[in-house]
Amino acid sequence: SRSINLAVIPGDGIGQEVVTEGLKVLSAVLPQDVKLETEEYDFGARRYHATGETLTDADLDALKRHDAILLGAIGDPSVPSGVLERGFLLKLRFAFDHHVNLRPSKLLPGVATPLAGEPQIDFVVVREGTEGPYTGNGGTIRKGTEHEVATEVSVNTAYGVERVVRDAFARAQARPRKKLALIHKNNVLTFAGHLWTNVFNKVAEEFPEVTTEYMHVDAATIYLVTQPERFDVIVTDNLFGDIITDLAAAVSGGIGVAASGNINPSGEFPSMFEPVHGSAPDIAGQGKADPTATVLSVALLLRHLGYEAEAARIDEAVSADLSERTGKPARSTSEIGDALAVRVAG
Amino acid sequence: SRSINLAVIPGDGIGQEVVTEGLKVLSAVLPQDVKLETEEYDFGARRYHATGETLTDADLDALKRHDAILLGAIGDPSVPSGVLERGFLLKLRFAFDHHVNLRPSKLLPGVATPLAGEPQIDFVVVREGTEGPYTGNGGTIRKGTEHEVATEVSVNTAYGVERVVRDAFARAQARPRKKLALIHKNNVLTFAGHLWTNVFNKVAEEFPEVTTEYMHVDAATIYLVTQPERFDVIVTDNLFGDIITDLAAAVSGGIGVAASGNINPSGEFPSMFEPVHGSAPDIAGQGKADPTATVLSVALLLRHLGYEAEAARIDEAVSADLSERTGKPARSTSEIGDALAVRVAG
Ligand SMILES: CC(C)[C@H](C(=O)O)[C@@H](O)C(=O)O
Numbered sequence: 001s002r003s004i005n006l007a008v009i010p011g012d013g014i015g016q017e018v019v020t021e022g023l024k025v026l027s028a029v030l031p032q033d034v035k036l037e038t039e040e041y042d043f044g045a046r047r048y049h050a051t052g053e054t055l056t057d058a059d060l061d062a063l064k065r066h067d068a069i070l071l072g073a074i075g076d077p078s079v080p081s082g083v084l085e086r087g088f089l090l091k092l093r094f095a096f097d098h099h100v101n102l103r104p105s106k107l108l109p110g111v112a113t114p115l116a117g118e119p120q121i122d123f124v125v126v127r128e129g130t131e132g133p134y135t136g137n138g139g140t141i142r143k144g145t146e147h148e149v150a151t152e153v154s155v156n157t158a159y160g161v162e163r164v165v166r167d168a169f170a171r172a173q174a175r176p177r178k179k180l181a182l183i184h185k186n187n188v189l190t191f192a193g194h195l196w197t198n199v200f201n202k203v204a205e206e207f208p209e210v211t212t213e214y215m216h217v218d219a220a221t222i223y224l225v226t227q228p229e230r231f232d233v234i235v236t237d238n239l240f241g242d243i244i245t246d247l248a249a250a251v252s253g254g255i256g257v258a259a260s261g262n263i264n265p266s267g268e269f270p271s272m273f274e275p276v277h278g279s280a281p282d283i284a285g286q287g288k289a290d291p292t293a294t295v296l297s298v299a300l301l302l303r304h305l306g307y308e309a310e311a312a313r314i315d316e317a318v319s320a321d322l323s324e325r326t327g328k329p330a331r332s333t334s335e336i337g338d339a340l341a342v343r344v345a346g
Numbered sequence: 347s348r349s350i351n352l353a354v355i356p357g358d359g360i361g362q363e364v365v366t367e368g369l370k371v372l373s374a375v376l377p378q379d380v381k382l383e384t385e386e387y388d389f390g391a392r393r394y395h396a397t398g399e400t401l402t403d404a405d406l407d408a409l410k411r412h413d414a415i416l417l418g419a420i421g422d423p424s425v426p427s428g429v430l431e432r433g434f435l436l437k438l439r440f441a442f443d444h445h446v447n448l449r450p451s452k453l454l455p456g457v458a459t460p461l462a463g464e465p466q467i468d469f470v471v472v473r474e475g476t477e478g479p480y481t482g483n484g485g486t487i488r489k490g491t492e493h494e495v496a497t498e499v500s501v502n503t504a505y506g507v508e509r510v511v512r513d514a515f516a517r518a519q520a521r522p523r524k525k526l527a528l529i530h531k532n533n534v535l536t537f538a539g540h541l542w543t544n545v546f547n548k549v550a551e552e553f554p555e556v557t558t559e560y561m562h563v564d565a566a567t568i569y570l571v572t573q574p575e576r577f578d579v580i581v582t583d584n585l586f587g588d589i590i591t592d593l594a595a596a597v598s599g600g601i602g603v604a605a606s607g608n609i610n611p612s613g614e615f616p617s618m619f620e621p622v623h624g625s626a627p628d629i630a631g632q633g634k635a636d637p638t639a640t641v642l643s644v645a646l647l648l649r650h651l652g653y654e655a656e657a658a659r660i661d662e663a664v665s666a667d668l669s670e671r672t673g674k675p676a677r678s679t680s681e682i683g684d685a686l687a688v689r690v691a692g
Pocket residue numbers: 085086089090242276533534564
């Protein structure tokens with residue numbers, strides 16, 4: 001019989017609330033014969049303040065034994081900027097080699113967008129997750145003096161770029177429109193830019209059916225607000241991907257509905273799924289958070305583990321729920337979770 | 347008697363067309379007693395193909411003697427990506443220490459925006475122009491092999507950050523709302539991020555009237571489309587500034603109206619003014635380009651040289667022209683220039 005052994009990391013702020021609903025929907029959608037086991041891990045600000053630890057080797061060993069990880073949100077204003085981000089989130093992405101950071105953007109019917117007109121938005125960003133300016137390379141000399149110099153080194157390898165570019169081509173190939181855009185800044189960041197562009201062009205030869213284009217990251221932000229329908233699949237560097245996926249989330253319904261997967265396609269380490277939004281401490285504990293992004297992250301998780309039908313049921317339930325929201329009073333976090341659980345079970 | 351000795355660089359694509367109109371409006375707005383001298387320089391793709399040169403030491407010496415530089419656009423698909431950008435545009439910014447890259451965003455009445463509703467947009471981005479990932483530091487090993495590694499080094503100095511941050515505070519102080527936002531990614535790029543944040547907080551003490559906030563660059567893209575009225579002055583790093591000013595231009599009327607100044611506040615070297623749009627080779631030579639961004643760049647140039655009244659007249663003429671466009675047939679580049687010249691003279 002089948003089973004899913006899930007690591008659950010509620011984390012900080014609204015993390016606990018949204019994860020509870022994500023698990024509710026997951027339980028509701030799974031067939032009877034699939035055994036769901038969950039183990040909760042206490043990471044984030046609480047643990048950091050209590051022990052000074054963010055993510056230990058023992059933690060990594062424990063997480064490694066799961067089939068996948070569901071994360072709520074990590075981050076709290078009481079912790080200095082960068083400590084949990086570098087010490088937990090990025091450490092985990094690097095340790096588990098989550099090189100495919102998958103972020104779909106789809107404007108569902110009935111969902112509000114800041115854009116005028118009725119834009120058609122349905123694309124997915126494949127963001128590289130283990131290289132670029134995120135490596136933590138760099139340093140500071142003469143810190144705190146008027147002669148301080150601080151550097152950040154973006155590290156890009158043919159190995160790292162090729163695997164994520166190939167993943168993106170395969171995803172483009174599998175979609176009806178079969179379009180792939182490379183986003184970079186190869187006219188200024190010429191070393192990394194040429195590597196990305198050359199690898200992209202080389203891999204393109206293996207996918208003759210995929211239509212490709214190249215776009216500078218600055219121009220891409222313009223297209224994302226003026227012609228978002230232009231995009232099908234996007235592949236890009238870690239930092240550019242961070243920036244454009246927040247913009248993409250904003251135009252396609254907001255970060256309340258933006259899901260993401262930190263994927264290790266080889267399966268050597270468990271992949272991690274999380275809403276794009278952060279811990280939102282200002283609304284934590286009030287039942288105000290929208291669990292939809294977490295529920296959609298659960299769909300990505302199911303799809304990754306091979307439960308395509310169940311993932312599709314969640315996507316449909318979310319579509320239906322969102323399309324009926326206009327004009328109705330706001331619901332609490334758990335009310336939305338309940339409604340989605342009913343829909344996926346029904 | 348007063349005089350302006352201007353270097354004019356039409357450049358590639360639509361550059362020549364828009365610069366012609368910029369100069370037309372400049373001549374029309376200047377009082378009789380101001381002597382305008384212009385010298386045209388042939389930089390860009392033509393020169394590169396003919397001589398292999400982009401910008402020589404002799405060119406820099408010649409440009410240095412002018413009071414300011416007006417540039418149309420540089421860039422052509424016939425030149426490999428990066429050659430003219432690094433070899434001309436960035437070389438000039440670095441050689442003339444254009445560390446304040448000024449990019450105002452104002453949504454003028456009657457101007458179309460991709461955003462829904464009627465957003466109030468009136469802010470200015472102060473983008474650092476001589477550091478960050480733009481320095482050209484970095485390199486490639488094992489080029490073209492499967493073991494290639496390419497790096498890009500972002501270089502940030504207390505000296506470089508402090509002067510641009512102080513400039514931004516002074517601009518915020520001089521505006522009615524007196525707000526300044528620092529945009530960075532200090533939770534991931536912790537070396538550079540901490541330098542920027544610490545310098546920002548230190549300089550803030552000298553400007554107690556200015557209200558400050560910090561924002562990650564990814565979150566900033568969300569606010570730019572959901573709450574653009576939130577911004578008054580923004581200060582940011584070279585690369586983040588590149589990205590968010592294109593987005594800012596898109597939401598506040600498009601790059602057809604986005605002006606910029608590459609400013610050396612000390613006056614040691616001439617400052618350079620240019621539209622944010624590029625050379626648009628697809629519409630070059632057809633009289634289709636909108637010269638408004640260039641005309642607004644001329645206003646920035648005049649303001650920089652102390653001609654505040656004339657700069658304001660251009661701004662007003664552009665506002666009036668834009669507000670009367672809706673529903674009218676499209677005009678040619680020179681028709682728009684003529685109309686603006688009439689207005690500023692009137
Ligand atoms: C919190 C931060 C480290 C993270 C990132 O920059 O990747 C977040 O912005 C994201 O997009 O998942």
